[in-house]
Amino acid sequence: MLFWVHTSSCIFYLLADVYRYPEVTWIGELYGANFKTMSIRRRYGTSLYWSMTTFTTVGYENLHSSTELESWYGSIVLLENLGLSCYGMVGLRNIFITTTCKSKKS
Numbered sequence: 593m594l595f596w597v598h599t600s601s602c603i604f605y606l607l608a609d610v611y612r613y614p615e616v617t618w619i620g621e622l623y624g625a626n627f628k629t630m631s632i633r634r635r636y637g638t639s640l641y642w643s644m645t646t647f648t649t650v651g652y653e654n655l656h657s658s659t660e661l662e663s664w665y666g667s668i669v670l671l672e673n674l675g676l677s678c679y680g681m682v683g684l685r686n687i688f689i690t691t692t693c694k695s696k697k698s
Contacts, residue, residue: 593647596676600669601643605635607662618642618658647673 608617608627615625619638623630642655646669657663 593676596672597640597643597647600646601636601639604642604662604665604669605639607659607665611659611661616658618655618662621658622655643669646670649673 605619608614608619611617611620614620614627619627619635622638627635638655645652645655646666649670657666
């Protein structure tokens with residue numbers, strides 16, 4: 593899970609970094625077009641914050657997609673997070689069923 597959060601935050605930042613007009617990207621709207629001069633710690637922290645709020649589907653809307661490509665990527669991340677969440681819930685369900693069946697046999 594940590595790998596996915598890190599990777600999605602790096603990709604989301606990369607989308608803004610390579611965009612032709614940096615002032616209209618998600619981080620450009622937040623910090624201005626000169627966001628590339630900020631420390632890597634602050635840029636990474638901001639994109640990690642976006643990834644964590646997206647992963648938990650909280651989405652505080654203080655960071656949001658500004659370009660079409662960012663919106664598409666955000667949608668893909670949400671769908672993948674939905675799949676990971678469902679996978680985790682099925683695993684917990686199986687543990688619960690196995691434990692319940694064992695206790696009924698005893």
